[in-house]
Amino acid sequence: MTFESGRTPESTPLQTPTGALEPGDLLDTVLASLDDSKAEDIVSLHIAGKSSLADYMVIVSGRSHRHVGAIADHLLRDIKTAGGGNANVEGLSTCDWVLIDAGDVVIHVFRPEVRGFYNLEKMWAPDEDSTPHLVV
Template sequence: MTLDSGRAPVSSPLQASVGADLAADLLDAVLSSLEDSKAEDLVTLDIAGKSSLADHMVIVSGRSHRHVGAIADHLLRDLKTAGAGTATVEGQSTCDWVLIDAGDVIIHIFRPEVRGFYNLEKMWAPETDEAPQYIG
């Protein structure tokens, strides 16, 4: 971090590049785990310019409560193995919608009916006619 005449810290280009590489590596680990778990209807959104919460949002579906829970468990184990074991988890007790905050990547795992109701793809997608929309 560098200071610009007493104002808030500003990231140097080198730090921004390293952060982007780490986020990309984390995203690759998440996507690989979700594919191994047979997660369905995978959508990845780049939200770096829309929110300071994370750089990427991943939205997937599981076929049932049990499948959603299994996807979440598998992903949490893989994140821990990848060195990102401090992920925060919400919703794992009911497994209708599990939210995993892994820092630079936020993962939403839904049952199809719940995913269709909230339709996060439409809310977070770029404002174009081709914005993804979950219909399932």
Template sequence: MPSPAGASGNSASRAVEIALASLEGSKAEDIVSIDIQGKSALADYMIVASGRSHRHVAAVADHLIKALKEAGLGTARVEGLSGADWVLIDSGDIIVHVFRPEVREFYNIEKMWSAPDLEDETLH
């Protein structure tokens, strides 16, 4: 049964499932899903994955873009596909980063987003 259009949580969960299946099917490596609800207004989830080379990153990203569109989740905004060092795919509910391993290690964005909120730790 399809979820109501206004049920952002349901569409985000569905988008995450589709993205993870696509990434696994494309043999992406080191796939990490991060719940950023309440941490950012950009999206509900961020997924970070690696490809083995420029060509693999581009293929993984292209496969994901098609999977999201075929699932009826619209056309995602895409940055970096031409260089394929770091491709960002924004479907609204989720943001997916596909990196070459060296680039991912350099930026280490999942560490930044996975870090606990400092405000939460300093509350009495």
């Protein structure tokens, strides 16, 4: 597997001298963690020009409440271990939709039914004719 920055999971992440991860390195850490957790339908959107909230938005699905919670817990540990600090989290109590704000990368972990209802990929797609970048 190769991520958007061209790295493989074995080469992620690198820290800057200040200890903080660069946005591309943080994205690679997030994608590697999601792949490790068997998250489904991983979509990565570059939103730097569309929003000041973050540079990247990642949208994934888990198979059940339990899987969504496990993906979120694993991701939070991996972000902290990689030097990304403590991310802000919402929705862990119900695990229908968990929002993780890691600074330059915002991650949405959904149950499939909830993801289909909100359809964030369509809302944040670069333009109407393009499709989101599906990470395989």
